Amino acid sequence: MLKIALPNKGRLADETRELFGDAGLPVLTKSDRALSASLGDEFEALFVRAQDIPEFVADGVADVGVTGWDLVCESERPVERRLDLGFGDCRLVAAARDDSVITDIDGIVGGSRVATSYPKITRSFFEARSQNVEIVPISGAAEIAPLLGIAEVIVDITSTGSTLKVNGLREIGTLLTSRAQLVTRCDGVFDREKSDALDSLVMALDSVVRARGKRYLMANVPRRSLDAVKQIIPGINGPTVIDILNGGDRVAVHAVVDVRAIYKTIGALKSLDATGILVTRVERLLP
The missing domain is CATH 3.40.190.10 (Periplasmic binding protein-like II)
Structure with a gap:
Protein backbone atom coordinates (compact mmCIF):
# COMPACT_ATOMS: atom_id res chain seq x y z
CA MET A 1 0.00 0.00 0.00
CA LEU A 2 1.36 3.42 -1.00
CA LYS A 3 1.67 5.79 1.97
CA ILE A 4 0.85 9.43 1.22
CA ALA A 5 1.77 12.22 3.66
CA LEU A 6 -0.89 14.94 3.57
CA PRO A 7 -1.10 18.31 5.38
CA ASN A 8 -3.15 17.96 8.55
CA LYS A 9 -4.59 21.47 8.73
CA GLY A 10 -4.90 24.83 7.06
CA ARG A 11 -5.79 25.94 3.56
CA LEU A 12 -3.25 23.58 2.02
CA ALA A 13 -4.96 20.65 3.74
CA ASP A 14 -8.42 21.77 2.60
CA GLU A 15 -7.39 22.17 -1.03
CA THR A 16 -5.52 18.86 -0.97
CA ARG A 17 -8.62 17.03 0.26
CA GLU A 18 -10.71 18.71 -2.42
CA LEU A 19 -8.29 17.63 -5.15
CA PHE A 20 -8.12 14.04 -3.93
CA GLY A 21 -11.92 13.94 -3.69
CA ASP A 22 -12.30 15.20 -7.26
CA ALA A 23 -9.82 12.52 -8.35
CA GLY A 24 -11.99 9.79 -6.84
CA LEU A 25 -9.96 9.42 -3.64
CA PRO A 26 -12.07 11.07 -0.94
CA VAL A 27 -10.23 11.56 2.35
CA LEU A 28 -12.69 10.16 4.89
CA THR A 29 -11.77 10.14 8.57
CA LYS A 30 -13.68 9.30 11.72
CA SER A 31 -12.32 12.38 13.48
CA ASP A 32 -10.59 15.66 12.64
CA ARG A 33 -7.74 14.45 14.84
CA ALA A 34 -7.23 11.17 12.97
CA LEU A 35 -3.59 10.51 12.14
CA SER A 36 -4.27 8.27 9.15
CA ALA A 37 -7.00 7.15 6.77
CA SER A 38 -7.49 4.64 4.00
CA LEU A 39 -7.88 6.00 0.47
CA GLY A 40 -9.29 2.97 -1.28
CA ASP A 41 -7.38 -0.28 -1.57
CA GLU A 42 -4.05 1.10 -2.79
CA PHE A 43 -3.36 4.20 -0.67
CA GLU A 44 -3.03 5.16 2.98
CA ALA A 45 -3.00 8.82 4.04
CA LEU A 46 -0.81 10.03 6.91
CA PHE A 47 -1.77 13.43 8.34
CA VAL A 48 1.22 15.51 9.45
CA ARG A 49 2.36 19.12 9.51
CA ALA A 50 3.06 20.43 6.01
CA GLN A 51 6.60 21.47 6.99
CA ASP A 52 7.38 17.92 8.18
CA ILE A 53 6.31 16.22 4.94
CA PRO A 54 9.66 16.58 3.11
CA GLU A 55 11.32 14.87 6.09
CA PHE A 56 8.77 12.04 6.15
CA VAL A 57 9.21 11.43 2.42
CA ALA A 58 13.01 11.69 2.46
CA ASP A 59 13.25 9.24 5.36
CA GLY A 60 10.92 6.74 3.71
CA VAL A 61 8.19 7.00 6.34
CA ALA A 62 5.89 8.06 3.50
CA ASP A 63 6.29 7.10 -0.15
CA VAL A 64 4.87 10.34 -1.50
CA GLY A 65 3.70 13.63 -0.04
CA VAL A 66 1.81 16.84 -0.75
CA THR A 67 3.33 20.08 0.47
CA GLY A 68 4.42 23.54 -0.65
CA TRP A 69 7.59 23.93 -2.68
CA ASP A 70 8.79 26.61 -0.25
CA LEU A 71 8.76 24.03 2.54
CA VAL A 72 10.63 21.52 0.37
CA CYS A 73 13.35 24.08 -0.40
CA GLU A 74 13.66 25.13 3.24
CA SER A 75 13.98 21.52 4.37
CA GLU A 76 16.95 20.88 2.05
CA ARG A 77 15.91 17.24 2.01
CA PRO A 78 16.40 14.98 -1.06
CA VAL A 79 12.89 15.04 -2.49
CA GLU A 80 11.72 15.90 -6.00
CA ARG A 81 8.48 17.08 -7.56
CA ARG A 82 6.37 14.56 -9.37
CA LEU A 83 3.41 16.80 -10.15
CA ASP A 84 2.51 20.49 -9.85
CA LEU A 85 -0.92 20.44 -8.18
CA GLY A 86 -2.02 23.88 -9.33
CA PHE A 87 -3.00 25.41 -5.98
CA GLY A 88 -1.40 27.04 -2.96
CA ASP A 89 0.26 29.80 -5.00
CA SER A 178 5.84 28.34 -4.58
CA ARG A 179 2.87 26.08 -5.19
CA ALA A 180 1.65 22.77 -3.82
CA GLN A 181 3.57 19.81 -5.22
CA LEU A 182 3.33 16.04 -5.16
CA VAL A 183 6.82 14.95 -4.10
CA THR A 184 8.78 11.70 -3.79
CA ARG A 185 12.25 10.84 -2.58
CA CYS A 186 14.96 11.59 -5.16
CA ASP A 187 16.46 8.11 -5.02
CA GLY A 188 13.22 6.35 -4.19
CA VAL A 189 12.91 2.84 -5.59
CA PHE A 190 9.46 1.22 -5.49
CA ASP A 191 8.41 -2.36 -6.03
CA ARG A 192 6.10 -3.07 -8.96
CA GLU A 193 2.93 -2.76 -6.89
CA LYS A 194 3.87 0.62 -5.40
CA SER A 195 5.23 1.89 -8.70
CA ASP A 196 1.95 1.10 -10.44
CA ALA A 197 -0.01 2.70 -7.59
CA LEU A 198 2.12 5.86 -7.84
CA ASP A 199 1.60 6.08 -11.59
CA SER A 200 -2.15 5.69 -11.08
CA LEU A 201 -2.14 8.41 -8.41
CA VAL A 202 -0.19 10.85 -10.59
CA MET A 203 -2.50 10.21 -13.56
CA ALA A 204 -5.65 10.65 -11.47
CA LEU A 205 -4.50 13.90 -9.88
CA ASP A 206 -3.06 15.25 -13.14
CA SER A 207 -6.33 14.62 -14.97
CA VAL A 208 -8.18 16.79 -12.44
CA VAL A 209 -5.54 19.53 -12.44
CA ARG A 210 -5.63 19.72 -16.24
CA ALA A 211 -9.43 19.94 -16.25
CA ARG A 212 -9.59 22.88 -13.87
CA GLY A 213 -10.21 26.13 -15.67
CA LYS A 214 -11.49 24.27 -18.74
CA ARG A 215 -14.95 23.85 -20.27
CA TYR A 216 -16.33 21.55 -22.97
CA LEU A 217 -18.08 23.56 -25.66
CA MET A 218 -20.48 22.23 -28.29
CA ALA A 219 -22.12 24.19 -31.08
CA ASN A 220 -23.73 23.78 -34.49
CA VAL A 221 -22.05 25.91 -37.15
CA PRO A 222 -22.28 26.37 -40.93
CA ARG A 223 -19.88 24.04 -42.71
CA ARG A 224 -18.55 26.97 -44.73
CA SER A 225 -17.35 28.61 -41.49
CA LEU A 226 -15.19 25.71 -40.28
CA ASP A 227 -11.89 27.42 -41.07
CA ALA A 228 -12.92 30.41 -38.96
CA VAL A 229 -14.29 28.15 -36.22
CA LYS A 230 -10.94 26.37 -35.95
CA GLN A 231 -9.30 29.71 -35.21
CA ILE A 232 -11.82 30.44 -32.45
CA ILE A 233 -11.82 27.02 -30.77
CA PRO A 234 -8.57 25.25 -31.63
CA GLY A 235 -9.17 22.78 -28.79
CA ILE A 236 -6.39 20.40 -27.82
CA ASN A 237 -5.73 18.92 -31.25
CA GLY A 238 -8.32 20.88 -33.16
CA PRO A 239 -12.11 20.80 -32.66
CA THR A 240 -14.07 17.60 -33.22
CA VAL A 241 -16.37 17.99 -36.23
CA ILE A 242 -19.46 15.78 -36.51
CA ASP A 243 -22.10 15.59 -39.22
CA ILE A 244 -25.62 16.30 -37.98
CA LEU A 245 -28.45 14.02 -39.10
CA ASN A 246 -30.73 16.14 -41.29
CA GLY A 247 -28.52 19.09 -40.42
CA GLY A 248 -28.23 20.40 -43.94
CA ASP A 249 -25.18 22.62 -44.28
CA ARG A 250 -24.51 22.60 -40.52
CA VAL A 251 -22.07 20.46 -38.55
CA ALA A 252 -21.51 20.03 -34.83
CA VAL A 253 -18.19 21.15 -33.39
CA HIS A 254 -16.90 20.13 -29.94
CA ALA A 255 -13.79 21.44 -28.21
CA VAL A 256 -12.18 22.00 -24.82
CA VAL A 257 -11.81 25.74 -24.17
CA ASP A 258 -10.35 28.01 -21.50
CA VAL A 259 -13.02 29.21 -19.07
CA ARG A 260 -11.42 32.66 -18.84
CA ALA A 261 -12.23 33.37 -22.48
CA ILE A 262 -15.54 31.54 -22.75
CA TYR A 263 -17.65 34.69 -23.08
CA LYS A 264 -15.49 35.90 -25.98
CA THR A 265 -15.59 32.47 -27.58
CA ILE A 266 -19.38 32.34 -27.47
CA GLY A 267 -19.61 35.83 -28.95
CA ALA A 268 -17.25 34.94 -31.77
CA LEU A 269 -19.19 31.77 -32.56
CA LYS A 270 -22.51 33.65 -32.59
CA SER A 271 -21.01 36.07 -35.10
CA LEU A 272 -20.52 33.05 -37.38
CA ASP A 273 -24.21 32.14 -37.00
CA ALA A 274 -23.56 29.31 -34.53
CA THR A 275 -26.60 27.78 -32.84
CA GLY A 276 -27.27 25.27 -30.08
CA ILE A 277 -24.24 26.37 -28.08
CA LEU A 278 -23.76 24.27 -24.97
CA VAL A 279 -21.00 24.61 -22.36
CA THR A 280 -20.35 22.00 -19.66
CA ARG A 281 -17.77 21.48 -16.94
CA VAL A 282 -14.86 19.10 -17.46
CA GLU A 283 -14.11 16.81 -14.52
CA ARG A 284 -10.99 15.15 -15.91
CA LEU A 285 -8.71 15.76 -18.85
CA LEU A 286 -5.96 13.45 -20.08
CA PRO A 287 -3.62 14.43 -22.92
Missing part, protein backbone atom coordinates in the same frame (compact mmCIF):
# COMPACT_ATOMS: atom_id res chain seq x y z
CA CYS A 90 2.44 32.05 -2.88
CA ARG A 91 5.75 33.90 -2.92
CA LEU A 92 8.64 34.20 -0.49
CA VAL A 93 9.38 37.91 -0.50
CA ALA A 94 11.67 40.41 1.15
CA ALA A 95 9.93 43.41 2.71
CA ALA A 96 10.93 46.57 4.52
CA ARG A 97 9.04 49.29 6.40
CA ASP A 98 7.18 51.85 4.35
CA ASP A 99 9.47 54.58 5.67
CA SER A 100 12.67 52.61 4.99
CA VAL A 101 15.28 53.89 2.53
CA ILE A 102 15.56 50.33 1.20
CA THR A 103 13.58 50.13 -2.02
CA ASP A 104 14.86 46.86 -3.50
CA ILE A 105 17.02 43.86 -2.60
CA ASP A 106 20.12 45.52 -4.05
CA GLY A 107 19.63 48.29 -1.50
CA ILE A 108 20.11 45.96 1.48
CA VAL A 109 23.54 46.96 2.79
CA GLY A 110 26.06 44.63 4.38
CA GLY A 111 25.37 43.85 8.02
CA SER A 112 21.61 44.41 7.71
CA ARG A 113 19.47 42.13 9.83
CA VAL A 114 16.94 39.96 8.02
CA ALA A 115 14.26 38.24 10.13
CA THR A 116 12.63 35.14 8.71
CA SER A 117 11.18 31.73 9.45
CA TYR A 118 12.93 30.53 6.27
CA PRO A 119 16.58 30.92 7.34
CA LYS A 120 18.05 28.31 4.97
CA ILE A 121 16.49 29.71 1.81
CA THR A 122 17.25 33.27 2.90
CA ARG A 123 20.89 32.55 3.74
CA SER A 124 21.46 30.74 0.44
CA PHE A 125 19.80 33.54 -1.51
CA PHE A 126 21.93 36.33 -0.07
CA GLU A 127 25.13 34.27 -0.15
CA ALA A 128 24.58 33.65 -3.85
CA ARG A 129 24.33 37.42 -4.31
CA SER A 130 27.42 38.03 -2.14
CA GLN A 131 25.37 40.17 0.23
CA ASN A 132 26.60 39.82 3.79
CA VAL A 133 23.48 40.03 5.94
CA GLU A 134 22.70 38.78 9.42
CA ILE A 135 19.93 36.18 9.42
CA VAL A 136 17.59 36.44 12.42
CA PRO A 137 15.62 33.17 12.63
CA ILE A 138 12.15 33.57 14.10
CA SER A 139 9.02 31.48 14.36
CA GLY A 140 5.55 32.77 13.72
CA ALA A 141 4.71 36.12 12.14
CA ALA A 142 7.78 37.96 10.87
CA GLU A 143 5.93 41.23 10.24
CA ILE A 144 6.47 42.42 13.80
CA ALA A 145 10.30 42.27 13.56
CA PRO A 146 10.93 45.69 11.89
CA LEU A 147 8.43 47.37 14.22
CA LEU A 148 10.29 46.02 17.25
CA GLY A 149 13.68 46.94 15.84
CA ILE A 150 14.74 43.29 15.59
CA ALA A 151 15.53 43.57 11.88
CA GLU A 152 15.58 46.08 9.03
CA VAL A 153 14.15 43.57 6.55
CA ILE A 154 11.97 40.48 6.73
CA VAL A 155 11.62 37.51 4.40
CA ASP A 156 8.19 35.94 4.62
CA ILE A 157 5.62 34.03 2.63
CA THR A 158 2.70 35.90 1.07
CA SER A 159 -0.17 35.26 -1.31
CA THR A 160 -1.59 38.73 -1.87
CA GLY A 161 0.70 41.02 0.11
CA SER A 162 -2.23 42.38 2.12
CA THR A 163 -0.80 41.34 5.52
CA LEU A 164 2.43 43.17 4.75
CA LYS A 165 0.55 46.34 3.83
CA VAL A 166 -1.60 46.21 6.95
CA ASN A 167 1.57 46.09 9.04
CA GLY A 168 3.24 49.02 7.31
CA LEU A 169 5.55 46.97 5.13
CA ARG A 170 6.19 46.91 1.39
CA GLU A 171 7.70 44.26 -0.83
CA ILE A 172 11.19 44.93 -2.15
CA GLY A 173 11.79 41.67 -4.03
CA THR A 174 10.89 38.01 -4.50
CA LEU A 175 13.18 35.17 -3.43
CA LEU A 176 11.02 32.21 -4.46
CA THR A 177 7.65 31.34 -5.98
